[in-house]
Amino acid sequence: MGVTEDRGRFYFVMRVPKRYLKVDSRSQVRQALHTDSRSEAIRKAPAIEEQFIAYWEDLLAGNDADAISRWDTARRLAASKGFVYKPIEELASGPIEDLLARLEEISSKGALSPSNVVSAVLGTAEAPRPVLSTVVQEYFELTRDRLKGKSPDQIRRWQNPRLRAVRNFIGQIADKPIGGITREDALVFRNWWSNRVAGGMDASSANKDFGHLSDLFRTWCELKGHDLDNPFARLRFQEGEKKTGAPFSPDWIANHLLAKDAFIGLGDEARDIFLVMINTGARPSEIIDANPEDFSVDAEIPVFSIKPNSKRALKTRQSRRDIPLLGVSLKAAKRLIKSDGLARYKGKSAHWSAAINKHLTENNLRETPRHTAYSLRHSFEDRMLEGGIDDRIRAELMGHKYARPAYGLGGALETKRDLLKPISF
Numbered sequence: 427m428g429v430t431e432d433r434g435r436f437y438f439v440m441r442v443p444k445r446y447l448k449v450d451s452r453s454q455v456r457q458a459l460h461t462d463s464r465s466e467a468i469r470k471a472p473a474i475e476e477q478f479i480a481y482w483e484d485l486l487a488g489n490d491a492d493a494i495s496r497w498d499t500a501r502r503l504a505a506s507k508g509f510v511y512k513p514i515e516e517l518a519s520g521p522i523e524d525l526l527a528r529l530e531e532i533s534s535k536g537a538l539s540p541s542n543v544v545s546a547v548l549g550t551a552e553a554p555r556p557v558l559s560t561v562v563q564e565y566f567e568l569t570r571d572r573l574k575g576k577s578p579d580q581i582r583r584w585q586n587p588r589l590r591a592v593r594n595f596i597g598q599i600a601d602k603p604i605g606g607i608t609r610e611d612a613l614v615f616r617n618w619w620s621n622r623v624a625g626g627m628d629a630s631s632a633n634k635d636f637g638h639l640s641d642l643f644r645t646w647c648e649l650k651g652h653d654l655d656n657p658f659a660r661l662r663f664q665e666g667e668k669k670t671g672a673p674f675s676p677d678w679i680a681n682h683l684l685a686k687d688a689f690i691g692l693g694d695e696a697r698d699i700f701l702v703m704i705n706t707g708a709r710p711s712e713i714i715d716a717n718p719e720d721f722s723v724d725a726e727i728p729v730f731s732i733k734p735n736s737k738r739a740l741k742t743r744q745s746r747r748d749i750p751l752l753g754v755s756l757k758a759a760k761r762l763i764k765s766d767g768l769a770r771y772k773g774k775s776a777h778w779s780a781a782i783n784k785h786l787t788e789n790n791l792r793e794t795p796r797h798t799a800y801s802l803r804h805s806f807e808d809r810m811l812e813g814g815i816d817d818r819i820r821a822e823l824m825g826h827k828y829a830r831p832a833y834g835l836g837g838a839l840e841t842k843r844d845l846l847k848p849i850s851f
Contacts, residue, residue, distance in 0.1 A: 429459070429467045436467035438474040445563070446482040460508060473512045504546040507531050514549040515651075557601045562592045565642050568649045575734060577715060579773045588642060591635040604646065605654060612639075612657040620663070629663040636661040672796040673804035679704065679851060682791055684754065692785045694761070695770040700782055700799060701758035705850040706730055706749045707806025707824055710799065711775040712740075718768060723751065723760045727839050730759065732825065745825040750843035752850040809849040819845065 428439050438457040442450050457474050459467045504511040509528060517525050528547045532539040544550070556564065566585060573581050598618045599611045619632035640658035647654050674683065682688065683704070689697040702713050712732050720731045728751040734740050751759050762768055771778040782799045786792050793801075803824075810820045819842060821828040 429464070429471050431464070434462050435459075436461055436464060438467075438471050440475060440478060443482075450482060458505075459510065460505065470510045473510055473516060476513075477511055500546040502546075504549075507543070507547055509547055511546060512549045517549050557603050558592055558596060558607065559601050561604050561646050562588060562642060564650075565646050569645060577773050579711075579715075579775060583776070587634060588638045591638040592642070594635055595639060604643070605652070607643075607657050609655075609657045612661060616661045623663060629665045633662045633665065672794060672801050673808045674793055674797060674801050675805075676809065678793045679802075679805065682793075684851060688789070688791060689785070691789075692781070693770070694765070695767040696778055696781050696785070698758035698762045698767055699771065699778060700802070702730070702751075702755045702762070703799070703802040703806075705752050705755035705806070705846065707803045707810075708732060708749065709745075709803065709825075710778060712745070712825075714768065714771045714775045714778055715773060716768060718763050718766070721751070721759045721763050723756065723763055727843050728752075728756050728759070729839060730755075742825065742827070744821075744827050747822055747825050748839060748842075749823055750839060750846055752843070752846055754851050810846075813845070813849040815845050815849075 430437050430439050436459045438459055440455050442452050442455060455478055457478075459470050459474070461467050461470070500511050509531070512520070517528065532544050532547050538544065539547070565588075573584060576584065595615055598615050599607075602611070616632075616636070619627075619635065623629050623632055636658055640656055640661075643654075643656050643658055646652075647656075683700075689700075699710065699713050702708065703710065706713075708730065713730075715735070716730070716732070717735055720733065720735075722729045722731070730749045730751055731747075732740070732749070733746050740746055779799060786797075786799065792798070807820065807824055810823065818828055820826075823842065823846075
């Protein structure tokens with residue numbers, strides 16, 4: 427968006443955004459601002475931009491004729507009277523002189539102008555609202571602060587469930603304008619989920635959809651300045667007992683996962699990431715997206731330092747931690763550093779999970795059908811519990827929030843190493 431001067435008069439100029447090129451083939455739009463004052467031109471420009479955006483959104487929604495008619499009529503009528511079209515809310519909060527001038531224009535000589543002229547000059551032409559599939563993209567733009575420091579893979583994993591919730595709703599109801607989504611629509615959508623839950627789907631999956639849609643609706647309205655009732659509020663199902671992860675038993679780890687031929691056919695990098703998990707309980711992405719210097723494999727006490735970097739944010743503040751490297755995990759970390767093995771799956775933790783879990787399945791390395799590679803994290807926690815390790819130190823090593831007040835520095839690295847030795851492989 428910009429303001430340009432041509433022979434003493436100012437114009438609004440804007441490049442047509444890529445997402446609108448399929449409905450408007452112009453590379454750039456230009457609109458006279460009817461002023462020779464730069465300050466006034468700058469003040470008028472945001473309203474013009476908003477009108478263009480509303481126009482393009484309506485075109486995307488498929489209401490071409492209505493959009494063009496509403497846009498052109500209101501804009502041209504306002505311009506013919508010497509004004510830039512502005513929504514009534516903006517006029518009400520703007521300079522009183524502007525509003526008074528408009529009122530005087532539509533009531534000259536004691537007679538009120540025709541209703542379409544009044545609507546154009548006073549900004550009461552109904553502005554179209556974008557459909558849900560457009561809103562979710564605007565929502566991603568509005569919430570970029572939530573993604574600060576996250577890797578492309580983390581961003582994808584954050585966006586995908588929200589896109590899935592939108593697709594589910596559109597598939598059952600319609601891609602409706604956000605202001606046209608009713609409570610009845612939301613209840614029909616809930617009923618669809620109710621039938622799926624009754625058929626065996628986990629209620630938590632439905633609740634995730636409701637939560638994402640409710641947050642999307644509320645956030646978009648708040649940051650776009652719309653006062654709309656949230657149709658997706660209070661739709662959650664009662665969830666049963668939360669399923670906990672299935673930990674690998676120590677015997678299974680020793681006799682199956684660490685068997686000599688357990689990883690034949692699997693890439694060395696995928697295998698070593700898996701082995702690092704065994705004695706650290708680290709999340710796969712914490713290992714995969716770490717930098718080589720995060721592994722102090724030759725230190726007096728070898729340690730894996732989990733911390734944020736330029737490519738990845740940590741899941742929580744508590745995720746920042748130091749874990750002693752022992753046994754098979756230390757050997758695997760040394761191989762990863764020596765061969766630059768971390769580069770293979772950098773930013774692709776989902777690819778690693780698919781590869782390792784496929785290998786576990788095809789080679790009968792799952793202790794039960796519920797077991798996955800992530801079960802190593804639960805196994806590490808269970809082994810610490812069975813080993814009598816203090817709950818605060820367990821929380822620190824797992825990267826969990828510690829509910830009780832914290833005093834002192836917690837377990838020193840040497841203490842943690844000595845506590846982990848008896849339960850490590």
